[in-house]
Amino acid sequence: MTDIRIDGEKLSLHPHRVAKWLESRHDNATAAEIFQLYLEVSPVGACNHRCTFCAVDYIGYKAVSLDTHLITDRLHEAAGLGVKSVMLAGEGEPMLHKRINEIAASSVASGLDVAWTTNGTLLNRVDLSTSTWCKVSINAGTSQSYARIHRTKESDFARVWRNIELARANIGKCTLGVQCLMLPELAHEAEDLARRCRDAGVDYLVIKPYSQHKFSVTHEYENADRSAWEGINLAQYETDSFRVHYRPLTAATKEIPYNRCHATPFFWGYVMATGDVYSCSAYLLDERFKLGNINESSFADIWLGEKRRRNIDYVRNHLDIRECRVNCRMDKANRYLDGFDTVPHRNFI
Numbered sequence: 001m002t003d004i005r006i007d008g009e010k011l012s013l014h015p016h017r018v019a020k021w022l023e024s025r026h027d028n029a030t031a032a033e034i035f036q037l038y039l040e041v042s043p044v045g046a047c048n049h050r051c052t053f054c055a056v057d058y059i060g061y062k063a064v065s066l067d068t069h070l071i072t073d074r075l076h077e078a079a080g081l082g083v084k085s086v087m088l089a090g091e092g093e094p095m096l097h098k099r100i101n102e103i104a105a106s107s108v109a110s111g112l113d114v115a116w117t118t119n120g121t122l123l124n125r126v127d128l129s130t131s132t133w134c135k136v137s138i139n140a141g142t143s144q145s146y147a148r149i150h151r152t153k154e155s156d157f158a159r160v161w162r163n164i165e166l167a168r169a170n171i172g173k174c175t176l177g178v179q180c181l182m183l184p185e186l187a188h189e190a191e192d193l194a195r196r197c198r199d200a201g202v203d204y205l206v207i208k209p210y211s212q213h214k215f216s217v218t219h220e221y222e223n224a225d226r227s228a229w230e231g232i233n234l235a236q237y238e239t240d241s242f243r244v245h246y247r248p249l250t251a252a253t254k255e256i257p258y259n260r261c262h263a264t265p266f267f268w269g270y271v272m273a274t275g276d277v278y279s280c281s282a283y284l285l286d287e288r289f290k291l292g293n294i295n296e297s298s299f300a301d302i303w304l305g306e307k308r309r310r311n312i313d314y315v316r317n318h319l320d321i322r323e324c325r326v327n328c329r330m331d332k333a334n335r336y337l338d339g340f341d342t343v344p345h346r347n348f349i
Contacts, residue, residue, distance in 0.1 A: 004133075004175065006206065006245050009332035011037075011267065017082075021266055022340060028312050031266065032304060035082040038268045040281055041071065042090020043097035045273035049119050050151040051139070052220055053181055055213035056091040059284060064273045068099040070294060071271075072106040077299045079110040085132070089117035091284065092273055101127050117179075121156055123163035129172035135206070136164065139180050141189025141196070149183065161200060168201040177204045183221060187228035194237040194244055204243045207234065211327045213282065261321055262337035263330035265291070265311050269303075277302050279311050282325045288314055 011018060014037055024031035045062040075086060086107050088094040095118050097103065104127070107114050113132045120136035128134050140146035143157035150156065167176060178197050180186065186193075190207065197205045207229075212222040234244040265279030272284060275295040283289035289311060292302035302308065339346075 004204075006177075006204065009336045011263075011333045011336050014084075017267070018337075021262075021337070028309060028316070031312050032309050034266045035078075035303060036267055036269045037082075037084045039075075039078060039083055039086045039271060040090065040268070041066070041075070041086055041088055041094075041271045042092055042273045043071070043088060043094045043100055043103060044090075044092040046096055047091075047093045047119075048096065048121060048152070049093070049156075051137075052149050052151060052218065053139070053183065053210055054218065055211075055216050056284065057217045058213075058215045059091045061092060062273070065097055066103075066271070066273055066275060067295075068097075068102055070275075072103055072110075074271075074294045074299050075103075075107050075112060076110040079107075079112050081300060081303070083112065085113040085115065087115045087117060090270075090273060093119055093122065095122035095126055100125075104131065119150065120160040120163055121152075123160070123167050127170075128167055128174040128176075129170065131174045133175040133177065134167070134171075135177040135179050136160065137180075138178050138193065139183065140186060141192035145186065145189060149186075161196065164200050164202065175203045176201075177206060178202050179206045179208065181221075182207055182209045182226055182229055184224050184226065184228050187232060190229070190232050190234060191237070194234045198237050198239060198242045202242065204245060205234070206245045208245075209327065211325055213325055214323060215285070256321055256324070256326065256331075258334050258338040258342075259321065261315055261319060261324065261330065261334060263333045264315050265289075265308060267333060268330065279308065279315075280330075282328055 017034065017037060020034050024034065044065040045059065047061050088100065088104065094100060094116060104114050108130045115132050116134040118134065118136055120138065123136065138146070138160060139149050140157065143154040146157040147154040164176065180193055194205055209226065210221045210224060212219065234246050238244055270278045270281040270284065271294060272278065275293045277291045277294060278284055278289045279291055280289050291308045291311060292305055294302070
């Protein structure tokens with residue numbers, strides 16, 4: 001399997017966008033003209049699971065959804081402005097949207113790479129053949145643990161694996177992965193999960209640490225002991241077509257090695273099921289990071305608007321990143337961008 005850099009940064013593959021960022025580090029007006037590379041979109045707010053670890057439980061799983069015509073128009077506009085990719089995920093289960101296939105197909109037709117994060121229970125409804133990748137959240141190796149952690153019925157476990165096997169047969173070039181959080185009670189099931197992923201034809205399994213969201217209602221795993229995961233050998237299940245990405249080093253990371261967020265609000269963005277646009281998914285419902293609403297304004301007007309200009313100034317000059325979530329989605333990008341200022345002897349290449 002070709003290395004997809006799932007554990008590394010890929011911002012360096014976009015040198016022209018990074019160059020714009022470098023040129024605008026001391027000029028907020030110019031910085032406002034940088035459009036994202038990547039958007040996360042939440043088609044619906046509702047979810048059919050209530051996972052014990054859910055980071056966005058504080059939003060409330062509201063039964064709201066994006067208007068199909070509006071979001072397809074906005075994503076077409078975003079592609080024309082330089083956005084390269086969209087992940088259909090969010091605060092709800094994206095595949096609950098009744099016209100999700102239309103949204104995905106329109107996005108691809110607009111030139112966007114499309115990806116999914118899902119619990120997989122509705123995977124049989126979705127055409128993945130033109131998508132880039134799909135990652136299914138399966139946080140257990142047995143149906144009993146799955147039902148307890150996902151807070152659903154045990155039969156959903158078999159349903160998800162059946163859907164994965166069906167998808168595998170019709171997936172085209174889409175990469176299919178599974179993600180499991182490093183929860184202490186799951187360590188003894190990790191090998192069972194890896195074996196099942198391999199046998200089902202999954203392309204990769206990611207085992208990643210739990211990261212406490214600052215706003216989450218749940219704090220069940222905030223100080224969870226990960227020692228049970230030490231010494232587990234999942235590499236033994238790898239083949240030429242199946243990889244395991246196990247992140248013990250990330251799990252041990254407690255300190256953020258940079259003193260400001262460089263990636264926000266430049267390289268990514270988030271659209272909630274209500275249409276609200278945020279510059280960072282770790283601060284949903286926080287007015288400091290709300291840039292506008294796609295039901296009221298075009299994507300360009302939001303991204304070039306006054307609220308985003310204020311957000312640029314706030315993140316650059318006032319945000320205390322000790323408020324931020326450890327190991328956030330932009331962590332690797334921030335480490336890369338921080339090196340432009342902090343790596344010594346940088347001109348000796």
